Amino acid sequence: MLRKRWFVSLVNRAVAFVLFAIVLSAVVVAVVSSLVSRAELEAQASEQVGTIADLVAGDLDTRLAQRRNMLAHVAEGFAMEESVLTARARVLIRREIALQHLFDGIYLFDTSGDVIAEYPEQYQQVGLNVSERQYFQQTSNQLTPVISEPYVSNYQDQPAIMITSPIFDHRQRFIGVLGGAVFLAGDNFMKEISGVRIGKTGYIGIATRNGVTLAHGRTGETMTPLRLENPVLRDAMGGFEGTLRTSNQEGTDTIMSVRQMSQVPWFVAAVWPEREAYAPVSRLTDSFVQVLLIVILVAAPLALVVFRRLMAPLHKLGLQISERHLGIRTEPVDVAGGSEIRQVAETFNTVMEERDEVMASLAEREAFFRSLTQSAPIGIIQTDVLGRIEFVNPAFERIVGIDANDLLHTPLLGKVYEEDRASAVDDWRGALNNNAVFLGRFRLKTRNDQQLVWADVMTAVFGTEERTLGTITVVRDITHELEIEAELAEEQERADSILGVLQEGVLMLDVDGVIRYANAAACGFLGLPEGCEQANFFERVEIESENHRWEPDDYLRSADADSLYATMRNNRGRAFDVDLAMLHLHRGSDNHQLTLVIRDDSERRREEERLSWEATHDSLTGLLNRRAFNSSLVKCLGDASKKTVSSVLMLIDLDHFKPVNDEGGHLMGDDLLGRLSDLLRASVRQSDTAARLGGDEFGIILPACGLQRAEEMAESIRRGIESIRIEQDGKSFGVTASIGLTEMSKADSGPREVMARADDGTYAAKARGRNQVVTVPLPHQNRTV
Numbered sequence: 001m002l003r004k005r006w007f008v009s010l011v012n013r014a015v016a017f018v019l020f021a022i023v024l025s026a027v028v029v030a031v032v033s034s035l036v037s038r039a040e041l042e043a044q045a046s047e048q049v050g051t052i053a054d055l056v057a058g059d060l061d062t063r064l065a066q067r068r069n070m071l072a073h074v075a076e077g078f079a080m081e082e083s084v085l086t087a088r089a090r091v092l093i094r095r096e097i098a099l100q101h102l103f104d105g106i107y108l109f110d111t112s113g114d115v116i117a118e119y120p121e122q123y124q125q126v127g128l129n130v131s132e133r134q135y136f137q138q139t140s141n142q143l144t145p146v147i148s149e150p151y152v153s154n155y156q157d158q159p160a161i162m163i164t165s166p167i168f169d170h171r172q173r174f175i176g177v178l179g180g181a182v183f184l185a186g187d188n189f190m191k192e193i194s195g196v197r198i199g200k201t202g203y204i205g206i207a208t209r210n211g212v213t214l215a216h217g218r219t220g221e222t223m224t225p226l227r228l229e230n231p232v233l234r235d236a237m238g239g240f241e242g243t244l245r246t247s248n249q250e251g252t253d254t255i256m257s258v259r260q261m262s263q264v265p266w267f268v269a270a271v272w273p274e275r276e277a278y279a280p281v282s283r284l285t286d287s288f289v290q291v292l293l294i295v296i297l298v299a300a301p302l303a304l305v306v307f308r309r310l311m312a313p314l315h316k317l318g319l320q321i322s323e324r325h326l327g328i329r330t331e332p333v334d335v336a337g338g339s340e341i342r343q344v345a346e347t348f349n350t351v352m353e354e355r356d357e358v359m360a361s362l363a364e365r366e367a368f369f370r371s372l373t374q375s376a377p378i379g380i381i382q383t384d385v386l387g388r389i390e391f392v393n394p395a396f397e398r399i400v401g402i403d404a405n406d407l408l409h410t411p412l413l414g415k416v417y418e419e420d421r422a423s424a425v426d427d428w429r430g431a432l433n434n435n436a437v438f439l440g441r442f443r444l445k446t447r448n449d450q451q452l453v454w455a456d457v458m459t460a461v462f463g464t465e466e467r468t469l470g471t472i473t474v475v476r477d478i479t480h481e482l483e484i485e486a487e488l489a490e491e492q493e494r495a496d497s498i499l500g501v502l503q504e505g506v507l508m509l510d511v512d513g514v515i516r517y518a519n520a521a522a523c524g525f526l527g528l529p530e531g532c533e534q535a536n537f538f539e540r541v542e543i544e545s546e547n548h549r550w551e552p553d554d555y556l557r558s559a560d561a562d563s564l565y566a567t568m569r570n571n572r573g574r575a576f577d578v579d580l581a582m583l584h585l586h587r588g589s590d591n592h593q594l595t596l597v598i599r600d601d602s603e604r605r606r607e608e609e610r611l612s613w614e615a616t617h618d619s620l621t622g623l624l625n626r627r628a629f630n631s632s633l634v635k636c637l638g639d640a641s642k643k644t645v646s647s648v649l650m651l652i653d654l655d656h657f658k659p660v661n662d663e664g665g666h667l668m669g670d671d672l673l674g675r676l677s678d679l680l681r682a683s684v685r686q687s688d689t690a691a692r693l694g695g696d697e698f699g700i701i702l703p704a705c706g707l708q709r710a711e712e713m714a715e716s717i718r719r720g721i722e723s724i725r726i727e728q729d730g731k732s733f734g735v736t737a738s739i740g741l742t743e744m745s746k747a748d749s750g751p752r753e754v755m756a757r758a759d760d761g762t763y764a765a766k767a768r769g770r771n772q773v774v775t776v777p778l779p780h781q782n783r784t785v
Helices: 002-006 010-076 083-095 097-102 134-142 189-194 231-237 279-326 341-374 395-402 419-433 480-501 519-524 552-557 602-616 625-637 658-663 664-685 708-725 749-766
Strands: 106-108 116-121 158-170 174-182 203-208 213-217 240-249 253-262 266-273 380-382 387-393 438-446 450-464 468-477 505-510 515-518 542-544 561-570 575-585 593-600 648-657 689-694 697-702 726-728 730-735 736-743 772-777
Touching: 010 097, 010 158, 010 174, 010 189, 010 203, 010 240, 010 266, 010 480, 083 106, 083 116, 083 174, 083 664, 106 480, 134 158, 134 174, 189 203, 189 213, 203 438, 203 480, 231 240, 231 253, 231 266, 240 266, 266 341, 279 341, 380 395, 387 736, 395 438, 395 450, 419 438, 419 450, 450 480, 468 689, 468 772, 480 519, 505 519, 519 697, 602 625, 648 708, 648 749, 658 726, 664 689, 664 708, 664 726, 697 708, 708 772, 736 749, 749 772
Parallel strands: 736 772
Antiparallel strands: 106 116, 106 174, 158 174, 203 213, 203 266, 240 253, 253 266, 380 387, 380 468, 438 450, 450 468, 505 515, 505 593, 542 561, 561 575, 575 593, 648 697, 648 736, 689 697, 726 730
16 A cells, blocks of 8 residues: 555656666666676687597597507517417516506406406406407407407406407417406596596596496496486487587586597597586676665665656646636646646646637537437437436437426436346447447337337447546337338248248349358259358359350340250259249349249150150160161261261061961060060170161161171171070970161162162072071172172
């Protein structure tokens, strides 16, 4: 509470602002300086850690190379017979003083891996076999000096590495191995290197790429697995070199630099905690905070005194404004002080003058408003901020049947019917709280509370920028309109019911193809049984008529159509044969619409196809009848001049068919004719025409077949007919065929002439004993029949 009262004063706010500006500026400077300093320190620290890692890795490589080279040099001096080496092994080891200073232990192994000499002898390793050790196997197999992987030695289980070199006699035969052991935890160069410090808390670590720790300057660990959670160490095992920020086991942020060694598959990691590396920045920040506190302690009292003197005229101005508002002061306010305070005084004087003018103008406007509303045909109500009626015009009095004197000072919402009041109040409050115009429709009570009036109501807030003065409400009686709308809705429902049961689809579209109305049958045609209004008719269906696919422009440009036979396919792949009627409404206006009536025409078309087929086909065999055959023959004769290969007519007359009917019955005869028609269909080409001309006579038209090929086909058909047999009551029934062939020529006058030549062939075949194929040549050809 005290803090709130203290900030009421502009002087205190100004002092707080000055202090805030000082603190903010100091913080910005401190943060920027800290970031810049930290960036420079980070670069220096990274370079320093990287340099130390390079030096340590180089030094360790040098020391290992020195020991390996020294061991190889000494091994070269042991060139003697194997037996001599075994006999003098202890003496040879004792003489190598240089090796004794370089290694923690020196061993001489024979070719079997047995230790034949050692130094110091108190290790008591003589006689021990190391043939299973990796360093011995590598040296004896490769015959080169080797620096081993870390291992646990047999002496007190101390972790160590072994540097070995093969020994050869004068004939360069392998006779043994000279080895030098370096204990990882011993008092040697490994301890010296791991003891290197970076600053106060930074340290050096050495590990193999296989993930084994050789030395750890912080914990002193050896022969322990690396922490693979650290991504830098994990990358170092893969050959990574470089300097990165990471964290150690305790979660301390560090700078780590990794360098790979060249003599062995090891790497050196130099680690420096960021807390120590960036310590100068922290000390600088502490000093900066102390200076800032001193500045605040000096600036706060000084700013408070200065601002109080500057704001004194403003206090005097406030007293004069209060007196002018209460009417105690009539002359304009006038105070000395800064230009800003004098400007406030002048502005106040101007506002007061304008206020007096506005009040006079408002009085005139109110009088004009009241006179205007008296003759308005709609109800107008003015309320105060609490919703109490202050003015109503005569139109509203007539709507509710209540006198204006009875309406004044009563709540406007009290005139709303009880069942509609709750929702009306919620919507009214929501609109006015959002400073929006309220629009509503509800029932109003009249004088006797028995008759209700439906009204469209619109309410808006009026007032000044400073405060709300009340509301203006406009009321329109729509009772009669709703009665008419209800009658129209009833008529619409009746029309929808009639259209809903129609089998024809009825749609109404706009010029973009959007469906504005559709009955259930129409939605079924479109493949949208759940409803298709607002779908696009042009996108959902394709209509094709007379091999023309209709585009959207075709619908809009075409004339009204009563009956258009077409094929309609919806986008679900279903096709309908339809009879389409189309009517344009308001063509040429912005409200141009299309009305479509779609009738399923599939059944009528199927009936037409059936009648057409029956008119051209033989009902028993399914082959073409004589009339369709004659039409095909006329067409083929008309095309004879266009073909390079001649067309051929074949007539087939069955032999002995009457006995089959007489003895076997007509059913057997029908069965035989059915098998014969199947034979003909299987024997001819797709372009050929086969027909039953009547009784047991058949004809085949072979367009562009050629006489030779026709004769082969006729002979094949003759044999096929001869092979057809039907068994009944122990008897076998069958027929043969007399076949006549003739070519067609452009010189033929018509089908009668061609049919007569082919018929002559069948007669000739019967005369020659039946079951034959006879070709009748063209009249100008010299052939005998």
